Amino acid sequence: MTELLSDPRTQRLHVAVIGAGMAGLTCARELVTRGARVTVFERGAVAGGRLASLQTDAGVFDVGAQFLTVQNESFAKEVRRWVGADLLRTWEASLAELRGGQATLVAPSAARFVGVPSMQSIATYLARGLDVVFDAEVGRISRGSAEWYLFDPRERQLGIVGFDALVLAIPSVDALRLVRSETDFAPRLEAVRWDACWSATLALSRPSGIEFDAALISDDPILAWAARDSSKPMRQLGEGVAERWLLQARSTWSNNFVDMPADDAARWMQRAFAARLARPLAQKSCSALRWRNSTPVEALAEPYLWDPGRAIGLAGDWCGGARVETAFLSGLGLAQAIAG
Numbered sequence: 001m002t003e004l005l006s007d008p009r010t011q012r013l014h015v016a017v018i019g020a021g022m023a024g025l026t027c028a029r030e031l032v033t034r035g036a037r038v039t040v041f042e043r044g045a046v047a048g049g050r051l052a053s054l055q056t057d058a059g060v061f062d063v064g065a066q067f068l069t070v071q072n073e074s075f076a077k078e079v080r081r082w083v084g085a086d087l088l089r090t091w092e093a094s095l096a097e098l099r100g101g102q103a104t105l106v107a108p109s110a111a112r113f114v115g116v117p118s119m120q121s122i123a124t125y126l127a128r129g130l131d132v133v134f135d136a137e138v139g140r141i142s143r144g145s146a147e148w149y150l151f152d153p154r155e156r157q158l159g160i161v162g163f164d165a166l167v168l169a170i171p172s173v174d175a176l177r178l179v180r181s182e183t184d185f186a187p188r189l190e191a192v193r194w195d196a197c198w199s200a201t202l203a204l205s206r207p208s209g210i211e212f213d214a215a216l217i218s219d220d221p222i223l224a225w226a227a228r229d230s231s232k233p234m235r236q237l238g239e240g241v242a243e244r245w246l247l248q249a250r251s252t253w254s255n256n257f258v259d260m261p262a263d264d265a266a267r268w269m270q271r272a273f274a275a276r277l278a279r280p281l282a283q284k285s286c287s288a289l290r291w292r293n294s295t296p297v298e299a300l301a302e303p304y305l306w307d308p309g310r311a312i313g314l315a316g317d318w319c320g321g322a323r324v325e326t327a328f329l330s331g332l333g334l335a336q337a338i339a340g
Contacts, residue, residue: 015338016041016150016163018138018178021049022324023315024169025126026331032130034339040130041150041158043137046120047127049169050317050327053120054289058203058238061229061246062119063289066214067091067112068324074332075325079113087125088113089233096212098226099219101278103212116234133158141166141178143310165311165338169331171293172318183312185305192318195251196258197294200269201229202245203238206282222272224250241284247273251295262288295322304334313338 013036017028020042028038052064068088070076082088091112096103115121139153147162168175176189214227225248230237237244247269257265266288274281296318303320306313315334317327 013037013164013338014161015039015165015167016148016159017167017169018150019049019169019316020044020047020127020132020134021123021169021316022051022126022327023317023331023334024049024167025123025130026328027167027169027315027335028130028331029126030332030335031338034335036339038131039159039163040127040132041136041138042132042134045134047123047132047134048120049123050324051115051119051123053118054201056201056203056238056285056287058201058241058285059230059236059244060118060120061201061244062114062232063199063201063246064291065119065324066225066227066246066248067114067119069110069112070325071110072325072329075328078328082122082125083113085125087115087121089116090114091232093213093227093231094211096215098212098215098217098276101276103215105212114232116232117236138178141182143182143312148312165313167334167338168312168314169316171316172296172314173293175314179312179314183307183310185307185314188300188305189314191298192300193297194293194318195295195297196254197251197291198249198254198257198260198265198269198288199291200247200249200266200286200288202247202270202273202281202286203241203284204243204245204282205240205284207242208245208277208281209279210277217276220250220272220276222249222253222268223276224248226273242282245273254291254294258290258292262290265290304330304337306334306337308337311338 017040050064091114140151148166150158172189172192213231217223229246230244266286270286304315315330319330320326
């Protein structure tokens with residue numbers, strides 16, 4: 001991120017950021033670095049977004065992004081900082097392709113980094129020192145003569161005063177509901193399509209003997225990905241737990257059964273995993289989590305959207321592609337555009 005003490009163009013700017021995921025937090029931190037006052041509104045109880053992790057009796061599962069990779073130099077510079085702060089470590093996983101019940105080990109195309117002790121730790125770190133209001137759902141936005149005003153679903157104003165600029169760093173479907181009557185962005189947002197994803201957290205009471213740590217599953221009608229979550233560095237196991245696995249369902253299956261009860265989705269996914277391995281698994285627990293808007297199928301080509309006339313912008317991993325790095329670059333680019 002930009003190493004500035006302040007920027008005269010943003011010193012008096014008061015910005016509201018909706019969403020405390022990678023894009024929103026990156027945008028907020030960059031603006032603060034440039035001297036702006038920023039308030040982040042997050043409807044959840046913690047920061048995270050796609051970097052979500054889930055605390056269970058079996059331990060902490062990474063239920064969102066499984067890891068991150070680096071292509072862009074700006075992101076590489078930030079990743080080096082995180083590694084130096086012991087926030088990230090390399091995940092030396094044995095990666096395989098699972099087809100027809102046969103696992104073929106493959107060499108990773110790039111280093112895979114994970115947050116420690118969880119992926120959500122990255123978001124927690126980025127939120128540190130920022131003015132973040134949790135459990136703050138934005139139900140409506142309104143543009144006054146020169147400022148933006150935010151209201152919760154009960155029409156209570158969020159924030160004591162208005163904001164000079166507004167950033168929405170949330171999924172496009174959620175942003176569309178807020179901006180439809182306030183900007184010309186609606187047609188762009190309507191063009192973004194999303195796939196759902198079911199994730200299952202599987203805890204085993206005995207070692208599985210599986211020879212890989214993560215696998216792309218190419219020919220299963222239900223599963224697309226399986227990862228031994230407990231093989232990541234600095235992961236602790238719950239009492240009586242030998243291994244933890246995170247399973248992700250195929251997008252077609254997830255879309256078709258997005259309204260299935262979570263317990264049923266967990267059973268289907270666990271059974272599919274055991275069948276694909278052709279071995280019994282000593283299941284201790286298994287539950288499922290539904291992501292209705294998991295992966296943008298048709299992401300925007302632009303890294304962010306910014307309307308300088310109305311001082312409103314949008315960012316996220318649906319701008320440019322569904323990767324942690326893309327979300328970072330989206331938030332960083334939008335902050336730089338706001339700063340001018």
